[in-house]
Amino acid sequence: MSGIIAQNTLDNSGLVKAPVGGGAWTFIKKLTASGDANLSFVNGTSDVVLNSTYKEYLFTFNNIHPQTDNKNFELNFSDDTGSSYAVSKATTFFRPNHSENDTYTGLNYVTGYDLGNATGVQIISQGDGNENDESCSGYMVLYDPANTTFIKHFMCQINQKAKYPETVTTFVGGFCNTTSAIDAVQFTYSSGNIDLGDICLYGLTI
Amino acid sequence: MTGIIAQNVGRTSGLIKAASGGGGGGVWTLIKTLTSDGSDSDLSFVNGSSDVVLDSTYPIYVFKFINIHPETDNVQFMHNASTDAGSSYNLSKITTMFEGEHSEGGGSGTLGYITGHDIAPSTSNAKFTYNVGNDNDQCISGEMWLFNPSSSTFVKNFMAVVSNTHNGNYEKNTYTAGYYNTTSDIDAIQFTFSSDEIQGGKIKMYGLKDSA
Numbered sequence: 001m002s003g004i005i006a007q008n009t010l011d012n013s014g015l016v017k018a019p020v021g022g023g024a025w026t027f028i029k030k031l032t033a034s035g036d037a038n039l040s041f042v043n044g045t046s047d048v049v050l051n052s053t054y055k056e057y058l059f060t061f062n063n064i065h066p067q068t069d070n071k072n073f074e075l076n077f078s079d080d081t082g083s084s085y086a087v088s089k090a091t092t093f094f095r096p097n098h099s100e101n102d103t104y105t106g107l108n109y110v111t112g113y114d115l116g117n118a119t120g121v122q123i124i125s126q127g128d129g130n131e132n133d134e135s136c137s138g139y140m141v142l143y144d145p146a147n148t149t150f151i152k153h154f155m156c157q158i159n160q161k162a163k164y165p166e167t168v169t170t171f172v173g174g175f176c177n178t179t180s181a182i183d184a185v186q187f188t189y190s191s192g193n194i195d196l197g198d199i200c201l202y203g204l205t206i
Numbered sequence: 207m208t209g210i211i212a213q214n215v216g217r218t219s220g221l222i223k224a225a226s227g228g229g230g231g232g233v234w235t236l237i238k239t240l241t242s243d244g245s246d247s248d249l250s251f252v253n254g255s256s257d258v259v260l261d262s263t264y265p266i267y268v269f270k271f272i273n274i275h276p277e278t279d280n281v282q283f284m285h286n287a288s289t290d291a292g293s294s295y296n297l298s299k300i301t302t303m304f305e306g307e308h309s310e311g312g313g314s315g316t317l318g319y320i321t322g323h324d325i326a327p328s329t330s331n332a333k334f335t336y337n338v339g340n341d342n343d344q345c346i347s348g349e350m351w352l353f354n355p356s357s358s359t360f361v362k363n364f365m366a367v368v369s370n371t372h373n374g375n376y377e378k379n380t381y382t383a384g385y386y387n388t389t390s391d392i393d394a395i396q397f398t399f400s401s402d403e404i405q406g407g408k409i410k411m412y413g414l415k416d417s418a
Contacts, residue, residue: 060414
């Protein structure tokens with residue numbers, strides 16, 4: 001580059017040269033909770049893009065706080081633009097934890113929280129506390145949801161201050177066992193509302 | 207935007223409108239790169255100092271560790287944070303640590319929780335990994351996510367993963383996570399080895415935008 005374009009490199013206004021290869025994350029949508037039963041990203045609704053535009057999607061969770069104490073933060077997927085959230089999934093679930101009073105630590109696979117080709121919700125943060133300073137934060141990557149040949153992989157990692165209190169990091173990986181396009185994702189608590197927090201959706205151009 | 211610039215949004219060539227907040231486009235904004243000059247006691251990012259932004263501008267910050275090399279063999283790579291713009295780094299925090307390890311010679315592949323190197327609520331530095339080697343080719347690389355450091359409501363969650371060339375010639379893939387147990391605004395973070403200097407490598411700090 002030379003001239004004015006070179007001068008604008010890293011600037012926050014004006015014109016810049018497009019990134020080589022286009023490998024850039026694009027902000028798509030932010031949903032902010034305020035006592036919501038769910039936060040749902042539906043392709044084609046409210047400016048949400050969740051289709052073949054991007055090959056990889058990133059959801060970030062920032063200070064997700066439950067209305068009710070000791071509830072599980074969960075997700076499910078849809079292949080009918082949110083008419084139903086009941087896609088079959090196979091998942092793994094493991095977590096390290098450490099109590100604030102230092103009486104226990106652990107690294108465990110949790111059999112009861114994984115799924116074996118089940119259509120129910122997948123827990124992605126277990127036993128969230130609702131004390132004022134408690135919340136969970138993390139991210140999930142969803143790969144190529146519009147693909148109609150392969151199943152759809154996803155991986156999730158979330159840390160939380162849990163109710164005991166303790167720090168717990170939840171690692172969930174798995175796939176939607178369908179070759180239909182995934183076009184919506186919904187986040188809920190096992191009961192009660194999502195009191196606070198936000199979820200952002202990004203798309204990666206490859 | 208209108209015209210040719212609008213048409214080029216998302217393209218891999220041509221011109222696009224620069225993203226607000228800097229960085230030349232995209233939602234990840236490069237805020238600051240600190241490169242070790244070979245004799246750094248620490249590498250610290252302080253909001254408002256040397257172009258560092260560590261406030262409510264971004265909801266999520268990511269630090270990339272690239273080839274961090276210690277002066278001394280068998281030391282721990284650590285972090286601490288500040289609520290007083292770097293005057294002190296001594297926040298209470300709690301962490302977990304687990305790792306996979308495997309020797310260069312092909313033996314001793316294990317996965318487990320590392321009790322001795324996590325931290326119970328303590329203001330001491332928290333380890334990313336331990337027993338880092340200082341052979342010329344040894345270093346650590348990885349990343350740390352810090353969520354909403356400016357919140358005055360919630361504790362501050364973080365998650366990190368590093369690849370460490372252990373001084374005993376092991377690969378250690380170490381995952382740590384936890385929270386700074388404070389509802390005060392975190393405005394500085396510091397990276398150090400448990401003793402002596404950081405003698406090479408760089409740390410890059412990014413902010414993740416939550417708007418277009």
